[in-house]
Amino acid sequence: EKIAQLRTADECRGLMTNAERLGNEEVHRLAFQRLCVLAGEAEEIDDEREREFAQVLAAHEELLSQKNGRKTKATRLRAKYKAKGLNACLADWPAAPDTTANLETLAQHGLGAFTGDYLIVKHADEFDTKIVAAATKRLKKHDIDLPEQTAPETEDEPETVADKKAAG
Template structure:
């Protein structure tokens, strides 16, 4: 079995999308969940064109994560066309606000929680960038995460 510590260090420093995709596929075949997860998270980190640390970068990390999960499950490229159209119309912040205030969680929220990635949910983004949302939106996001069993105090304060 390859030295996963060395592999994880390579992944953490990688900026090559194709290399990361290859590592994800190889780790999946070899059932190396830690390597697969690290490469997936790194890929999602480097895909957005927006500046790291911004709400826009965090938003697109979430979109790419969900699209990658759906693509892997369905065996064909899957894009969130309606979400992308909405963002084109109203922007990332309004989309996040609407997700947080919706009567029920999105499929993406549920899917990310199932995969132990609560930090990638739209609600976590709202909490991370609370200064860009009104108190009602932040409260709704926190309540949804807590209702789903997420300890919001353990969520990362920054995207990475």
């Protein structure tokens, strides 16, 4: 309940610091999650995918900042997003041969919903099937629960990745 009352990234970071100091991983995870959600809300983005990407970007930048010991922006990622757009930016991630440290860290802390791969699977109708398959494979490799897809239902196509597997 207290976590839902956090209104700024700094409040979230303060709680994360205290939780880490006290060894409370659950509170740390929830505060990190809240920080990412606030980032999506702060942008006042109407489009769901764009808002979710803002949350993924916040998670990515927060992990970079923790790694570097100072506030760090994902300048290359932001530039790619600005130049190529959301889909092109996301599509490159599952094609990478190696798993990123950020994906591993988010998976270990139960924050897989803040990965680009998760967004690709969730919005599978926006991406090539090979990209969706690669993202699904990476999520499964890291024991991240697959999202429900937001693709519109049709009689010819199964609704979820699980349905697609069951269908053949």
